[in-house]
Amino acid sequence: MNIYVGNLPYQTTEEDLKEMFEAFGEVESAAVIKDKVTGRSRGFGFVEMPSDADAQSAIAALNGNEMEGRAITVNEARPRSEGRRGGGGERRGPRGGGRGERRRFDHRDE
Numbered sequence: 001m002n003i004y005v006g007n008l009p010y011q012t013t014e015e016d017l018k019e020m021f022e023a024f025g026e027v028e029s030a031a032v033i034k035d036k037v038t039g040r041s042r043g044f045g046f047v048e049m050p051s052d053a054d055a056q057s058a059i060a061a062l063n064g065n066e067m068e069g070r071a072i073t074v075n076e077a078r079p080r081s082e083g084r085r086g087g088g089g090e091r092r093g094p095r096g097g098g099r100g101e102r103r104r105f106d107h108r109d110e
Helices: 014-022 052-062 099-105
Strands: 002-006 029-034 041-048 073-076
Touching: 002 052, 014 029, 014 041, 014 052, 052 073
Parallel strands: none
Antiparallel strands: 002 041, 002 073, 029 041
């Protein structure tokens, strides 16, 4: 089962996550999600446990617990929806190009 862990302290490592969940059973993987630009933690991560029973025990025991002064959120991870791909797409509006772009090349004052 894939488990979402939110509101993590920013200094939390993947090893910290793994150790926290190993108290409830085998952990296949633990990942802290990092910002692509800065490389810093985004404050959440995922833990994969092969046993659903162990995962449910971990969720029940850890959800709402404090970790370095922050109440963490622990629940079953939801699969990404098709509509949430992020990025891309055409932008319209003040910075989306279009009408304002033409003025750069307008040489009427010459």
